[in-house]
Amino acid sequence: MSLLYKIIFLLFLCTSSCAAFEDPLGEFCNKDTNISSGSKLSSNIDKLLSQLVLKTPSTGFVATTYGKYKQDQVFGLAQCRGDVSTQDCFNCIQDAAKQIRDRCPDQADARIWYDYCFLRYNSKSFIGEVDTSFGIFYFNVENVTDPKGFNKELGTLMDQIRAQAVMPKDEGLGKGNSKLSPFVTLYALVQCTRDLSELSCAQCLAIAVNNFSTFCNNRKGCRVLYSSCYVRYELYPFYFPLDSKNKGDSKTLRAIVYP
Numbered sequence: 001m002s003l004l005y006k007i008i009f010l011l012f013l014c015t016s017s018c019a020a021f022e023d024p025l026g027e028f029c030n031k032d033t034n035i036s037s038g039s040k041l042s043s044n045i046d047k048l049l050s051q052l053v054l055k056t057p058s059t060g061f062v063a064t065t066y067g068k069y070k071q072d073q074v075f076g077l078a079q080c081r082g083d084v085s086t087q088d089c090f091n092c093i094q095d096a097a098k099q100i101r102d103r104c105p106d107q108a109d110a111r112i113w114y115d116y117c118f119l120r121y122n123s124k125s126f127i128g129e130v131d132t133s134f135g136i137f138y139f140n141v142e143n144v145t146d147p148k149g150f151n152k153e154l155g156t157l158m159d160q161i162r163a164q165a166v167m168p169k170d171e172g173l174g175k176g177n178s179k180l181s182p183f184v185t186l187y188a189l190v191q192c193t194r195d196l197s198e199l200s201c202a203q204c205l206a207i208a209v210n211n212f213s214t215f216c217n218n219r220k221g222c223r224v225l226y227s228s229c230y231v232r233y234e235l236y237p238f239y240f241p242l243d244s245k246n247k248g249d250s251k252t253l254r255a256i257v258y259p
Ligand SMILES: *[C@@H]1O[C@H](CO)[C@@H](O)[C@H](O)[C@H]1NC(C)=O
Pocket: 031, 032, 033, 034, 106
């Protein structure tokens, strides 16, 4: 499959505190969906966003629509990472709702990614569909010293938590760790948006993991952010409840991949 990718690499420092209350990990404003700011659709987006802010924290997930008539109806989805607290979820969704309007003021299709949450809306329905058309990859600049052994352990852990994520009771979330040596532990988390079926969730996670070889190849840590799923692994604890060991500060690179 040969697709043309426009890849932008940005170098920046991301410390352990870069998750909530701050700039998003990325956003996508679909420039083919421009709308005028005074329109009914635009005001419906504002109303949808206030509903998402209100309703998401209690359950961690909302997929809904706003608007009486088809021509100005908008579909929205907001989800927090399954391991974060209600308070962190609330803060994240609130930031996301504000930032998405600041960053994509004139688009009917917009998405925004944080570590603790994801939010998107579109005038076309996307609920239940796997979407990996736009991807953001974050990867550690450092490489592991024993790629062969590491990839074997990573593969095993990924299989394990992907199997968790598609269990109905786990609501799209899988997480776990694996001791690589007495001093080194690998931590990983995967999550699908909760509107996906088990099959679609498995499909999204498989696409993410299959793309490890492109952006995450032998890296000490990596994140894949799609509109339908999130995959991350690190050699330090990053998901809740946090392991007692110190959180790692690591230098990461970002790649944004457009279809
Ligand atoms: C949408 O608007 C942006 C500016 O905000 C512009 O760059 C882009 O070309 C427009 N897209 C279309 C399809 O008109």
